[in-house]
Amino acid sequence: MKLVIHLPVEAARLARICEVAGPLHVVNAPSANVAAEIVEADAFFGKLTPTLLRAAQRLKWVQAPTASLEHYVFPELIEHPCVLTNMRGLFSDVIADHVLGLVICFARNLHLYVRNQCRRVWEPVGGEEGRSDFISGPGVVGSIDRHHLHLADCTLGVVGAGAIGSEIARRARAFDMTVVAVDPRATSIPDVCDVWPTARLNDLLAVSDFVVIAAPHTPETQKLFRTPQFACMRRSAYLINIGRGAIVDLADLTAALRDKVIAGAGLDVFETEPLPAEHPLWDMPNVIITPHVAGASPRIAERHTEVLLENIRRFVAGVPLLTPVDKRQWF
Numbered sequence: 001m002k003l004v005i006h007l008p009v010e011a012a013r014l015a016r017i018c019e020v021a022g023p024l025h026v027v028n029a030p031s032a033n034v035a036a037e038i039v040e041a042d043a044f045f046g047k048l049t050p051t052l053l054r055a056a057q058r059l060k061w062v063q064a065p066t067a068s069l070e071h072y073v074f075p076e077l078i079e080h081p082c083v084l085t086n087m088r089g090l091f092s093d094v095i096a097d098h099v100l101g102l103v104i105c106f107a108r109n110l111h112l113y114v115r116n117q118c119r120r121v122w123e124p125v126g127g128e129e130g131r132s133d134f135i136s137g138p139g140v141v142g143s144i145d146r147h148h149l150h151l152a153d154c155t156l157g158v159v160g161a162g163a164i165g166s167e168i169a170r171r172a173r174a175f176d177m178t179v180v181a182v183d184p185r186a187t188s189i190p191d192v193c194d195v196w197p198t199a200r201l202n203d204l205l206a207v208s209d210f211v212v213i214a215a216p217h218t219p220e221t222q223k224l225f226r227t228p229q230f231a232c233m234r235r236s237a238y239l240i241n242i243g244r245g246a247i248v249d250l251a252d253l254t255a256a257l258r259d260k261v262i263a264g265a266g267l268d269v270f271e272t273e274p275l276p277a278e279h280p281l282w283d284m285p286n287v288i289i290t291p292h293v294a295g296a297s298p299r300i301a302e303r304h305t306e307v308l309l310e311n312i313r314r315f316v317a318g319v320p321l322l323t324p325v326d327k328r329q330w331f
Contacts, residue, residue, distance in 0.1 A: 002027065003312070004041040006034040006052075013305055020309050022316050043315055045308060050076050061315050063308060067091065068244065069330045070217040078327045085311055085323040086331075089163050090303045091295040095214075095242050096167040098294040100175070102266035103156070103210050106238045107149035111288050149209070152176035157208030159224075160215030160243060161186040161195045162331075168212055169193060180204050184220070205232040210240060216331040217244035225249065230256035238264045242294040245269040257284055268294040 001024045008028040009017070018026050029037045038044060038056045045063040053059070059082045064072050067088045077084065105111045109125045116123055124131065130143030138145070156172040158165045161183035169179045169192045179193045182204050186195045196204065201224075205211060211233060215221050225239075225248040233239070239262060241248055250271040256262050264286035273292060281287050311321050325331055 001025065001042045001316070002037075002040055003043040003045065004029050004034065004037045006031070006038075006044070006046040016305060016309060017312065020312050020316075024312065024316050043312075048072075048077065050074055053077060053080060061085070061311075061321065063311055065304075068216060069325060069327075070244070070246070073327055073330055083321060084325050084327050085321050086325050087304055087307055088323050088325075088331075090300050090307065091297075092163045092167040094297040094300070095164050095294045096171045098268065098290070099168050099212055099214075099240055099242055099266075100171050102240050102288055103151070103172070103238075105288060106210070106264055106266065107151055107154070109148060112285060115285065154178070154209040155180060155207050156210045156212060157181065157204040159201065159204070159211065159213045161189055162214065162216075164242075165189075165212070165214035166192070168214055180207060201229070202232045205229060205237075206234070208237055209234065210238050213239070213241040213243040213247055215243045215247060217246045218330045220329075221247045223247070223249045225253070227252045227256065230261050233262050235261065236263050238262065238266065240266040242268045245271045245273060254280055257281070257287060264288075266290075268292055 003021060003024050004027045005017070006029045008030055014026070014028050024043070027037045035052060035055050038052050038059070041056055041059055043061045043063070044056070044059060046065060048062055053076050059080070061083050062077070062085070064084065064086045066072065067086050067090060069086055112125055124144050126142070126144035126147035130145070132138040132142060152175065155178040156169070158169050158179065158181040161169070161181040165181060165183070166189045169181060169189045172179050173192050179189070181189060181193060181195045182198050182201050183195050184198050188194050213225070215224070221244070223246065230252065239253070248271070253265065257265060258280070266288040267281070268290045269292055275281065275289065281289065307323060311323065314321050
């Protein structure tokens with residue numbers, strides 16, 4: 001049996017691959033050799049192209065180097081009998097941390113206070129006149145109080161209850177938030193909440209204070225969020241997108257924020273990346289922009305290698321692989 005890797009990996013990772021490969025002959029193929037090497041390959045790791053797939057005569061397994069597959073799959077690969085696996089499961093806790101960071105920023109107005117700090121401005125959201133004094137104390141709810149959310153009173157809606165969405169939900173429950181979710185496959189997030197079918201997306205939007213998109217980019221999720229979906233959200237609600245930019249129509253979102261259809265948005269992914277410097281979202285005080293870094297962590301590279309190694313072990317042993325995907329659904 002033969003495993004072809006392309007583009008070639010560095011020596012340290014190659015040594016670990018060879019260590020677990022056993023009888024599997026490993027070829028770390030440069031571009032000049034990969035077309036010839038893939039002819040008799042049983043397995044492939046890296047960027048597969050239609051030309052390489054046509055050259056392969058006995059390919060049984062393809063390991064994509066990424067979790068997302070919208071940029072990876074193509075019609076010939078979808079129709080090919082090989083098993084495709086991806087790198088899902090690497091980012092769940094890291095991205096969930098990022099999401100809860102955005103939730104807390106909006107709930108406590110930290111995004112506004114950081115801007116005020118840069119201007120050396122002491123200005124509580126809700127106005128200084130809303131502050132309780134040292135004589136009567138906080139006996140009534142003031143305007144400052146009303147402008148700072150109590151997370152345990154809030155509902156977080158998760159669109160996509162896979163590994164990332166489930167971890168976001170668990171972290172939200174740790175803050176005593178109510179959690180609702182929609183997903184085309186899952187029916188529950190253990191110990192957190194029931195999961196509704198995606199047909200109930202509008203129900204989720206109507207009850208959520210924070211809507212988190214944790215779904216992959218698939219044919220079904222392309223531009224899932226447009227003007228009608230924003231109209232279903234509460235005017236006080238925030239949208240957080242750490243899924244894929246293609247899920248949210250950028251022009252419709254910009255209009256919804258400009259017209260105060262929703263209260264704000266925390267965005268790590270965009271239809272166009274990088275987001276153009278002249279785009280109006282940059283100037284909106286109710287928007288937090290991060291440059292597609294929700295999955296960044298010093299832990300990810302090692303996890304990436306471990307998924308690859310585990311799938312190699314399973315392929316050699318002839319047992320089901322760890323991360324198989326539905327090629328037609330892209331996940």
